[in-house]
Amino acid sequence: MDVPRTAVCWFTPGVDGSWWYMGTLGSQVMCDNIPGLVNKQRQLCRQHPNIMQAIGAGIRDWIGECQHQFQNHRWNCNTHPRDHNVFGRLLMRSSREAAFVYAISSAGMVHTLTRACSQGELQSCSCDPNKKGSSQDAKGAFDWGGCSDHVEHAMRFSQAFVDAKERKERDARALMNLHNNRAGRKAVKRFMSLECKCHGVSGSCSVRTCWLALADFRQTGDHLRRRYNGAVQVAMNQYGTGFTAAQRLFKRPSKNDLVYFEDSPDYCIQDHESGSVGTGGRVCERMSRGVDSCEVMCCGRGYDTSRVSRTTKCECKFHWCCAVHCRDCHQEVDVHTCKPQT
Incomplete structure (x- = not known):
């Protein structure tokens, strides 16, 4: 996705599927003129412009992770950078x-804000102030030290800001969004890990200093991708307060599951109403038998083959100390792309 850095400073998903952006103008002006925000969001926007800027700086990370997870699928987390809604009409469907x-x-908002707090980029937070004194784990006692990532602070702000609109609407789609928002936040916390440094004579590790650290966002992305594979199709319960499985044989969703109401389109052809851009022109693998195969990716329409020249680094040698020298190798390869819809 190619989003101009100066044009994007923060976003919020709305219940109607909108993704709104703030540019480099003053927070008061921008927060008051962004359509779709509820009063609570405008208030938080005005009060915390630095947090909004931090979120905007991290937007590429989670969009990039989404595109990594689905790079070989018909739906590849494609975006519309010139549209006020970065995902077009995709989010209008409860898929x-x-x-x-x-x-x-x-999850991306929580991860970004947690990192920003630990790195001293925000005045409103820093390292986790509750990680003081001594504690213990399976290896024994340790002292809290270093900088523990303050994920709880980031989760509270993310919940207050992102969920504000959903809590005002309180319809079926809002409840779906609230559930999936929460699952994303919990996924980040799930992969917090205890990191320690040993102290003692000759590395005896008689004393340990430890801190809690975020995992790489790829772990969160992998986890949510698995949740996507096992997402539960749901219907509203008779009281309109929660979910029940859409079919009797389906399991009841847990708090960690992703939930949805509507079946997905096949994403084979361009369809503005469903947000599908189709697979025409997508690169496919002729010899693959997976979802990236030309048969699956091109939806039976066939594919075109073109010969292209590629340059790669090859015959790399390590030279003491400390450089690696490589040759540029040129090769002709076949690239297969799906035929457009007729």
């Missing part, structure tokens, strides 16, 4: 793709 987008974006 499992929409569920994933809400979850990964909520």
Whole structure:
């Protein structure tokens, strides 16, 4: 996705599937003129412009992660950078793709803010102040030290800001979004790990200093991708307060599951109403038998083959100390692309 850095400073998913952006103008002006925000969001926007800028700086990370997870699928988390809605009409449909987008974006906000707090980029937070004194784990006692990532602070702000609109609407789609937002936030916390440094004579590790650290966002992305695969199709319960499985044989969703209401389109052809851009022109693998195969990716329409020249680094040698020298190798390869719809 090619989003101009100066044009994007923050986003919020709305219940109607909108993704709104703030540019480089003053926070008061921009927060008051962004359509679709509820009063609570405008208030938080005005009060915390630095947090909004931090979120905007991290937007590429979670969109990039979404595109990594689906790079070989018909739906590849494609975006519309010139549209006020970065995913077009995709989020208007209560599909499992929409569920994933809400979850990964909520997780991305938490991950970005947690990192920003630990790195001293925000005045409102820093390292986790509760990680003081001594504690213990399976290896024994340790002292809290270093900088523990303050994920709880990031989760609270993300929940207050992102969920504000959903809590005002309180319809079926809002409940779906709230559920998937929460699943995304919990996924980040799930992969917090204890990192320690040993102290003692000759590395005896008689004393340990430890801190809690975020995992790489790829772990969160992998986890949510698995949740997408096992997403539960649901219906509203008779009280309108929660979900029940859409079919009797389906399991009841847990708090960690992604949930959706509507079946997904096949994404084979361009369809503005469903947000599908089709697979015409997509690169496919002729010899593959997976979802990236030309048969699956091109939906039976066939594919075109073109010969292209590629340059890669080859015959790399390590030279002491400390450089690696490579040759540029040129090769002709066949590239297969799906035929457009007729």
